[in-house]
Amino acid sequence: MTSKGRINVVHLYPREMSIYGDLGNTRCLASRLRWHGYEAEVRQHHPGHPFPEDAHLVVGGGGQDSGQARVEDDLARNADLLRALAEDDTPMLMVCGTYQLFGRSFTTVQGTVLPGLGILDVTTRGNPKRMIGPVVLETDYGEVVGYENHSGSTILGEGQRPLGRVRHGSGNNGNDRTEGAVTRQVHGTYLHGPVLPANPALADALIAAAVRRALGRDFEPAQVDDTIADTARTRQVKRLVG
Template identity: 45%
Template structure:
């Protein structure tokens, strides 16, 4: 059986900081090693895309200025189709600025209120202190809990509403707002968080989880992703978690 997935990379020229493009590379590589064809479609301002044909979407982080440039296009051009696809369980990974723009709004340092897509029940308010450093989040996405590792660098403080559940509990670092130890959110098959670095190369478990969700959505809920070795990635992940938890 020839397996094919289609990934939409939202605004790659405007929303690509701190190595976020590496997430797309990790998805492509772990698909390729299993013989799964991954078509990557960049979505830039002014582009038209049929969201019903998309299996995965990635929305990276960007500066406030970059977010301001693409907000109108996101809401007016892509909004209806993307929102409907998310409600139909499109698999989405959104990091930092992309995560913020899927929420209700982002209130910037200058007091400008940038509207978001409103598909995630979160809102973001810029703070005076930047929250920078390595981060570890304990997540429960399988039979056993495990730790995501990444690097956060944000001044926005994101607060969760009742319409989302937390991706995980922050063990090291600030998390979404530096107050409640919540790190990221999950809504249907959409995952949003502040973990840069890039996230997926450091966390092959999450990479495979996203791929499997996308394949099940396209080919049926009984699909099981074949295992793939990741000894080096997991050894690096364990070493980082141990160092951060014991420092």
């Protein structure tokens, strides 16, 4: 079958920032790209290495505070490039720890302040108490499910759009019923699971944005059987919110 084009997926810090199954997001995107008839080239970016050229889709995962500290210098070194990619509507999915670092700042439980990229207008502070459990969101992509496990409490800046509204779970901070943040095509979230295999509509929205950026044309989806993911998501929603 003739390829519809090649999409380059960059996975940020897979050693330091890929706990709770977040590697599955990269694998999901690569698989769905191929199912839809596109070539997928996955490139890993490690601290101290040159950032991969021609990034069409960027993915980052969760990590402990120590992992965030280990990537802080490299993130600062590539800050201008990542901000430029965001301004150019490069789709990105940043989960948990990388979500926090794509915000304005993250203050650890011990009081250490890690400056963020400021791509997302969010600020995060660590807490002794963790927010753990299944989550159901209402989003522009329909119902989204996942699992949260974070001690960071994130506050959205004025005018910052959340990824979704919490129907079950804690979300950003356990108080304002928001979860995640979206600026242009940059998506931040606390949802693990990994989140994309359980939510094909969100995965395909990221792919569609990557196709537009990489190839300058609209996404041409193929027929993909998402019965298993749809059934699992529906059952979780029914079990948690009725």
